[in-house]
Amino acid sequence: MSSTDIQENFHLFFDRMNLEPQNVDQKTNLTLHPEVGEGYVRRFLPRYDMEVVVSDYTFYRSQNISLSTKSPMVELNFCLKGERGISVQGKEHQLLPGLCSLQFMSEMEARFEYVGNEPFHILGIGIPVSTFHQFMEESNGERSIEFGQVLGKQSFRIFQEKLSPAASVALQRVMQYVNKPGTKKIEMEIGVLGLLSMAFQSFLLDSETAAVPLSKRDKEKITQAREIMLECMANPPSLPELSRMIGLNDYKLKTGFKAMFGTTVFGYLREKRLEKALFLLQQGEMNVTETSSAIGYTNTSYFAEAFREKIWSQPKRIRETFL
Template sequence: MGWTELSSTNIQENIHLFFDRMNLDQKTKLTLHPEVGEGYVRRFLPRYDMEVVVSDYTFYRSQSISLSTKSPMVELNFCLKGERGISVQGKEHQLLPGLCSLQFMSEVEARFEYVGNEPFYMLGIGIPVSTFHHFMEESNGQRSIEFGQVLGKQSFRIFQEKLSPAASVALQRVMQYVAKPGTKKIEMETGVLGLLSMAFQSFLLDSETASVPLSKRDKEKIAQARVIMLECMVDPPSLPELSRMIGLNDYKLKTGFKAMFGTTVFGYLREKRLEKALFLLQQGEMNVTETSSAIGYTNTSYFAEAFREKYGVNPSVFVRRSSK
């Protein structure tokens, strides 16, 4: 939970309250009080029911800020630098760099913890419940997911996962819109809708991923699986083999890996193979065939197709451009 506690009737109500707690001047670009820290918060309204907030600041000393939200809302956060602790209903949560967090809340009391002299950088997107329900409607007018269904008997629920490669690209595009003077609202809205769509799909619409319970030990085993796949990139184990290696059943491995890293086991491997291929080709010491073999592709044509799909250019053309 962050800067964008929105009401379906007055989307400014809660955010003004939070900014008051933060000693921020109420302007388009809100600056931190010089006695508290340095930095700013920038607000964007791509449309009437959507608030986008970019936070970039550093507190001089560790801070603890309490807030009671006034209206139910849905918030999507991308932590890019630093970390922030959140305490809600006696439960502690952390926003860490590289994490995507989707939060559902009704009226709750929360406490935010900030570490002193640590830069914090985050993009937050907030929408009211009515807009969330609109997004969850199918073409026949039926609603697949209800806000109350997600919360259940709780007043706060958070989903978190590592940024997927696709989400990272979409987030980068939105941050470019934020930095570019004269960005059109339609550009910002389109980019933000893309991020929301990917988050809803990953956390809510993929029922297996949304429901899988992971203990701390499960997460350690899944992290171990990721390391094994990277170390065995050329000749990776099959999913059943990987499950046996880490001591976790293949169902929990599949769903847990998707929950933690935003993609399948072999989808992740494919991305890392192509990232290594890009690095190797940039070094200029291997040709396309050698690079294909070095990352585990036995068929150079398949490698070229995957490389072109990810980077928009054939590897042979990329080599020629890099050598100029």
């Protein structure tokens, strides 16, 4: 499948919206017909197999737009404002502010519903199935996840979750590229790849945990272990110490924790440490060294590297942004 196939899906959708071309250069700008509403759609092609669409518009009256997709594709959406309903095969879905939505679709019939006089702002990223498969390949060439495996017998599947702090920062960066004149395609591509990577990791890769039989009491103890780690974030107990504190053997703690929370005990602690670091830096009251110490990192350089991997930005840059 070529890139033009997924672009045809976008062409069909925007044709239904009664959009008018404004100008065409490295991006395409479209505006709503003044009798229908106000606002715009901007389309970017960071590379041949990737389309980025930023929509910011308001319909004067409630609208239902029907669409038959022509080609299978994967689409990642970040809803920034307003809401949109999607009806596929009798099932209703909602795109709501603050949600990240990963959608897998084959050829299907869909209806999109908009509320009149409600501003709607969304960033969408579309890739063909061939590119998704390329992204899912491991270093040895094997592929653990297939498009058809995700869809099963359905023609549409959607994963949704609240936007994480890391994804929020990466999204802000991409929106800056969208609005900055002269942005190079490589800048946009790197930013978009970061968003795709985080979404695939969260929705598809972290969820591959074997079922572990846990009693209600086991779950309560494992939840207690999580609370202890959060309370003692700067100086956490070792795994054997944590096991003794909650009265559960370390094997059941390790396997049960991963089954319940999708990661290891210390993987979870690392994520929460870095999320707290992001919060502290945004407050602007601590410098990078103080923030590193507050969350339990004794080596500031190691903290900065871990922060950059998670948040896709240097901690110093985050702090300067919010001062």
